[in-house]
Amino acid sequence: MLFVYRVTAGQEKVVADVLRHKVEKDKLPVYSIAMMNELRGYLIIEAQDEVVARQAAMRMPHIKGVLSKSMDIKELDSMIGAASPALSVKKGDIVELISGPFKGEKARVIKIDENKDELTVELTEVAVPIPVTIKSHTIRSYQKAEDVSS
Numbered sequence: 554m555l556f557v558y559r560v561t562a563g564q565e566k567v568v569a570d571v572l573r574h575k576v577e578k579d580k581l582p583v584y585s586i587a588m589m590n591e592l593r594g595y596l597i598i599e600a601q602d603e604v605v606a607r608q609a610a611m612r613m614p615h616i617k618g619v620l621s622k623s624m625d626i627k628e629l630d631s632m633i634g635a636a637s638p639a640l641s642v643k644k645g646d647i648v649e650l651i652s653g654p655f656k657g658e659k660a661r662v663i664k665i666d667e668n669k670d671e672l673t674v675e676l677t678e679v680a681v682p683i684p685v686t687i688k689s690h691t692i693r694s695y696q697k698a699e700d701v702s703s
Contacts, residue, residue, distance in 0.1 A: 554599070554600060554601070554602060554603070554606075554623045555597055555598070555599050555623055555624040555625070555626065555629060556597070556598050556599075556600055556603065556606035556619055556620065556623055556624065557595055557596070557597055557619070557620040557624055558595065558596040558597075558598065558606075558610055558616050558617075558618070558619055558620075559594065559595060559616070559617040559618050559619075559620065560594060560595065560596055560615050560616055560617060561594070561615040561617070562593050562594040563593075564615040565588045565593070565594070565595075565596055566588060567615065568596060568613065568614075568615045568616060569586050569588050569596060571613060571614070572586055572596070572598070572609060572610075572613060572616075573586060575609060575613070576609055579609075581600070581605055581608065581609050582600060582601035582605050583598055583599070583600045583601075583605060583606075583609055584599040584600065584601075585598065585599040586598050586599075587599075587629075596616075597624065597629065603619075603623065606619055607619050641694070642662055642665070642672070642689075642692070642694055643662065643665075643697075643698055644662055644663065644664070644665060644698070645661065645662060645698030646661070646662045646694065646695075646696065646697055646698050647659055647660070647661055647662075647677070647695045647696040647697075648660055648661075648662060648672075648674060648692040648693065648694055648695050649692065649693045649694075649695045650674075650687065650691060650692055651691055651692060651693050652691045653687065653691055655676060655685065658676050658677075658678060658679075659676075659677050659678055659695060660674035660675060660676050660677055660685070660692075661674060661675050661677055662674050663675050663684060670688060670689050670690075671686055671687065671688055671689065672686070672687055672688075672689055672692065673685070673686045673687075674686075674687060674692070
């Protein structure tokens with residue numbers, strides 16, 4: 554069964570590590586511990602039953618509580634199975650920044666780092682081109698590279 558812990562936001566990794574050590578030491582029937590970036594302030598564990606889930610959480614720093622209702626596996630599938638498709642920008646494309654200090658500016662993509670989900674862009678409508686590294690969700694595609702060369 555899946556159970557959800559409420560934890561201090563930003564401490565999910567620390568809690569998961571401490572919890573893993575406690576489970577190993579006490580040999581509790583906890584089968585998995587999941588931490589997801591989309592669920593800030595929550596940890597999901599798979600345990601034999603609610604008693605075991607509550608026992609694992611006892612006297613643990615940063616755990617605020619266990620949600621009283623267990624989670625269905627179908628709810629978890631929707632979070633991990635359907636990852637958002639990667640942004641379809643390529644090197645040389647013109648993009649518009651939609652947030653941050655350069656909101657509304659046009660920029661040319663000069664580097665794509667898929668591991669970090671970041672782009673390095675060069676602002677085009679300024680006197681001196683400035684390379685800026687931004688997250689890929691802060692842009693909107695404006696013009697493809699093939700269209701720019703025409």
